Amino acid sequence: MLIINRLNQVEAKFIIEGAVIKANKLGVPMCISVVDESGSLIAFERMDGGKIHSITLSQDKAFTAASSRKATHEVNQACIPGHENNLFGIHTALGGRMCIIGGGLPISFEGKVIGGIGVSSGTPKQDLACAQAGVDSFNRMLSQAAS
Amino acid sequence: MLIINRLNQVEAKFIIEGAVIKANKLGVPMCISVVDESGSLIAFERMDGGKIHSITLSQDKAFTAASSRKATHEVNQACIPGHENNLFGIHTALGGRMCIIGGGLPISFEGKVIGGIGVSSGTPKQDLACAQAGVDSFNRMLSQAAS
Amino acid sequence: MLIINRLNQVEAKFIIEGAVIKANKLGVPMCISVVDESGSLIAFERMDGGKIHSITLSQDKAFTAASSRKATHEVNQACIPGHENNLFGIHTALGGRMCIIGGGLPISFEGKVIGGIGVSSGTPKQDLACAQAGVDSFNRMLSQAAS
Amino acid sequence: MLIINRLNQVEAKFIIEGAVIKANKLGVPMCISVVDESGSLIAFERMDGGKIHSITLSQDKAFTAASSRKATHEVNQACIPGHENNLFGIHTALGGRMCIIGGGLPISFEGKVIGGIGVSSGTPKQDLACAQAGVDSFNRMLSQAAS
Secondary structure, eight states, X not given: OEEEEEOOXXXXXXXXXXXXXXHHHHTOOOEEEEEETTSOEEEEEEOTTOOXXXXXXXXXXXXXXXXXXXXXXXXXXXXXXXOTTOOTTGGGOGGGTOXXXXXXXXXXXXXXXXXXXXXXXXXXXXXXXXXXXXXXHHHHHHHHHHO | OEEEEEOOHHHHHHHHHHHHHHHHHHTOOOEEEEEETTXXXXXXXXXXXXXXXXXXXXXXXXXXXXXXXXXXXXXXXXXXTTOSSOOTTGGGSGGXXXXXXXXXXXXXXXXXXXXXXXXXXXXXXXXXXXXXXXXXXXXXXXXXXHO | OEEEEEOOHHHHHHHHHHHHHXXXXXXXXOEEEEEETTSOEEEEEEOTTOOSXXXXXXXXXXXXXXHHTSOXXXXXXXXXXXXXXXXXXXXXXXXXXXXXXXXXXXXXXXXXXXXXXXXXXXXXXXXXXXHHHHHHHHHHHHHHHHO | OEEEEEOOHHHHHHHHHHHHHHXXXXXXOOEXXXXXXXXXXXXXXXXXXXXXHHHXXXXXXXXXXXXXXXXXXXXXXXXXXXXXXXXXTGGGOGGGTOOXXXXXXXXXXXXXXXXXXXXXXXXXXXXXXXXXXXXXXXXXXXXXXXX
16 A cells, blocks of 8 residues: 655644735735645635636646646746657646646655646746745745654 | 557566566656556556555556557657657647656557556656566567467 | 555555466456556556457446546446436546446545556456456455565 | 447447437437547537537447446436435546437447437437437448348
8 A cells, every 4th residue: 555645724724824924024915825736625715805706727737846846937848849858748638638838846745746836816926825825834834843 | 440469468467577577676666557449447556655646647658658659758749849750749639648758658569659658756767667667578478388 | 744655566466466366267357457556557457358448448437436436337326317316427427537437446545546457358246356356456465464 | 359340430420420319300409419439539420500508418328328328317316316226326437438318329330339319409308219210320321232
């Protein structure tokens, strides 16, 4: 049998909180999704004013990051037509569920992906900054628990 | 009436075994799909640690290779926007089921495609190496049966 | 963090083997799918002669059983229009991915669902018998490992 | 390797011709689909005046009949909620591609399904009559070739 580590609900709330604080600093209301290591949704928040299409996009970014174990903006680079490590075409796979726009990050524990976060409504750079803030919030929580 | 040759279950298992051996050598747990000449799934294995999105991606690579009778990395090249033999856009066809990322290979017998293999979870180059190992395994099996 | 138990590839092979032996006894070539606790496919086998639509149906039965933590034939009963515990309509959910036809069973360990099996190509009763044989095979494997 | 018999294009034309003659007698312009044993479309004709939704429906009936190796009106009976051999729910499987409305028939040769026909635009009874006329046309062709 496999033993799998997976984000729980308390951790997901911390992650979203970190992203929300950053989004408020940027002044951009965001859609924020947190998924488990299988890409299944654990928690979602659409801040007041978050965009409609970002409900789906944030989920797809989180799914893509957790499943590919890579930031979505890194997948984006490998997806440029003719790129040497060519993933071009992956952005339309799974009925479009694979999302290669910046703003999705895997969340890891002891070197294993245990979930992912996806943020959408701003520019890819803003989305990524909020996703990173979510990951940072989780890592702070971990190191506080360890100390 | 048409007389069609089609991979059977025993052959599919040999093909997957060949791919698994290569994946273990590379140290990358893979999702491996084998389809028949119509693109319908015969056998699938997700090695422990294979990626979630690769479940679908490996099936779609196998389908695309069997149906287009070409390696998916070759379709990828023809899909670069502006390519002289321009297939750009085929990666979004069939609801995204056409997959043009390297790692899909047709499987042939006496010059006719009788199935396909699709591998996913590594880089396209690693995926292709495992798919090729699967094809090699089938061809060895054929030549042993003939001798 | 959550700690999750999940079927591994070796176990999935045992489960499929158990179902195949039963299918051979019944004389009905089956499609057999094994998924993990999140409903993601681990292993699939289409016995020679298994039906085309059963490729998807067996996966959907396995998904539905693992996710609802119930046998699909039990969900079927609750889905009869007007049933007191009325689930009528669930068969069309998730784009039809929820499958309420008999032949899907959850697979459990120490009271927790760790995966599922779905079988299709025969009558629902035959499909269920093969799925049960797969579960039995897993349970035998567990009790042998324990003894 | 498996050796599969499959309808060819000439046979598919005969089958459609048989269905068209019957449709003209009934005075109902039909959509008629012929698929191979894997459910893949070989030939399609929308008679002038055939209904738009029947383009898809006739394909789905042909697919369902070929894959389940049963007439679609027989599947319909087993799909009644609470039926003892309960297939209720199959009508929404595969994203709705399974079609259990009368008018789909498998086409067999020496006891094996080699394709299917699906007819739509009239009542299920009219559709079935035309599908049967298509099958009859194929069987006549076979017996003439044999004599």
